[in-house]
Amino acid sequence: EADIYQTPRYLVIGTGKKITLECSQTMGHDKMYWYQQDPGMELHLIHYSYGVNSTEKGDLSSESTVSRIRTEHFPLTLESARPSHTSQYLCASSESPDPTVIGTGNIQYFGAGTRLSVL
Amino acid sequence: DAKTTQPNSMESNEEEPVHLPCNHSTISGTDYIHWYRQLPSQGPEYVIHGLTSNVNNRMASLAIAEDRKSSTLILHRATLRDAAVYYCILRDVRDAGGTSYGKLTFGQGTILTVHP
Numbered sequence: 001e002a003d004i005y006q007t008p009r010y011l012v013i014g015t016g017k018k019i020t021l022e023c024s025q026t027m028g029h030d031k032m033y034w035y036q037q038d039p040g041m042e043l044h045l046i047h048y049s050y051g052v053n054s055t056e057k058g059d060l061s062s063e064s065t066v067s068r069i070r071t072e073h074f075p076l077t078l079e080s081a082r083p084s085h086t087s088q089y090l091c092a093s094s095e096s097p098d099p100t101v102i103g104t105g106n107i108q109y110f111g112a113g114t115r116l117s118v119l
Numbered sequence: 120d121a122k123t124t125q126p127n128s129m130e131s132n133e134e135e136p137v138h139l140p141c142n143h144s145t146i147s148g149t150d151y152i153h154w155y156r157q158l159p160s161q162g163p164e165y166v167i168h169g170l171t172s173n174v175n176n177r178m179a180s181l182a183i184a185e186d187r188k189s190s191t192l193i194l195h196r197a198t199l200r201d202a203a204v205y206y207c208i209l210r211d212v213r214d215a216g217g218t219s220y221g222k223l224t225f226g227q228g229t230i231l232t233v234h235p
Contacts, residue, residue, distance in 0.1 A: 006162075033222065043163070043225040058222065090162045092223075106151060106210050108223055110162030 003027055006091050006111035013081055014119050021076045021114045023091030032074040033108065035090040036060060043090060049074060081118040089114045123207045128230040131197045139192040139229055141207030146187050151210045154181065154192045155223070156203040163206065163225070166192065197233045204228040 004025040013019055025032070034047040035058075045058030049068040063085070064078050074093075078085055092108040124142040131137040143152065154166040167174055167181045169190075174181040180193040194201055206228040 035225075042227060043223075045222050048222065092162070106153065106168060107165045108155075108163075110164065113160075113162045115160075 004091065004093055004109050004111045006089075006114050008114060009112060010115050010117075012117045012119065015080075015082055017081050019078050019081050019116070021089050021091075021116070023074045023076070023111060024072050025074075025093045025109070026072060027093065027095070027109070028071060029093035029095050029109075030071065031094045032068065033092040033094075034058070034064075034066060034074070034076050035092065036062065037088045037090060037113075039088070047076065081116075083118045086116060086118050089116060123209060123226060125205070125207050125226065125229045127227065128232065130232045130234065131194075132234050133199060134196050137194040137197045137201070137231065137233075139194075139205050139207075139231065140189065141191070142189045143207070143209055144188045146209060147211070149211050152181065152183060152187075152190050153208045153210050153223070154179070155206045155208065155225075156201075157206070157228070158200075158203045166205075168210075197231075199233050199235060202231055202233045204230050 007022045030051045032049045033045060035043040036046050037043045044060035046060050046062040047058050047066040049055050052068055052071055055066050055068055064076050066076050068074055090113045091111045094108045151168050151170050153168040155163040156166050157163040167176050167179050169181045169183055171183060173183060182191045182193060206225050208223050
């Protein structure tokens, strides 16, 4: 079972507010990811991290920012929420591969997601 | 990641086997075949993966064609809890330890409906 947690599960907030979506994992995984998913649509990678102090932009451009100060914590922040930010945000993590065992490090573990509505 | 093609939707009856197909005709020799599923209002969860040989685990079986251009996820006895979107994804084995960041590229997947 994966131990990756996202809070809050649901968030309804007004335009212009600053919000932080929390993601924590207790598996000691180096790699962490944020995906965005609109209802009935595909997941798109918006941020990822190789480890502490490492953050990179994903495939889909996003106005959000992330930080990785601790291995287990990968929060996502929106400085000024807008209705266009309404979506589901999913956090995931994966272990670093064992270089002696081919194919390891391939499995990603996902949190339950945060469903954000900006009014 | 190489592209995969899956049917948009499939239906099954409870306690019957379900065979979910995936075509990946441009698969390379270093691509693993991964399956994830996403239950309603949940994040995706890993189901199974394989390279060349058929694979079994407690959730499902993965049958891989000899030429690796297609694969089938098999749920041996579908339950109502198996109703989900099933994603077939190719992952280069070199991604895990190389310069790639190990992303998963999700397509539309197959919506599986299970009838009581």
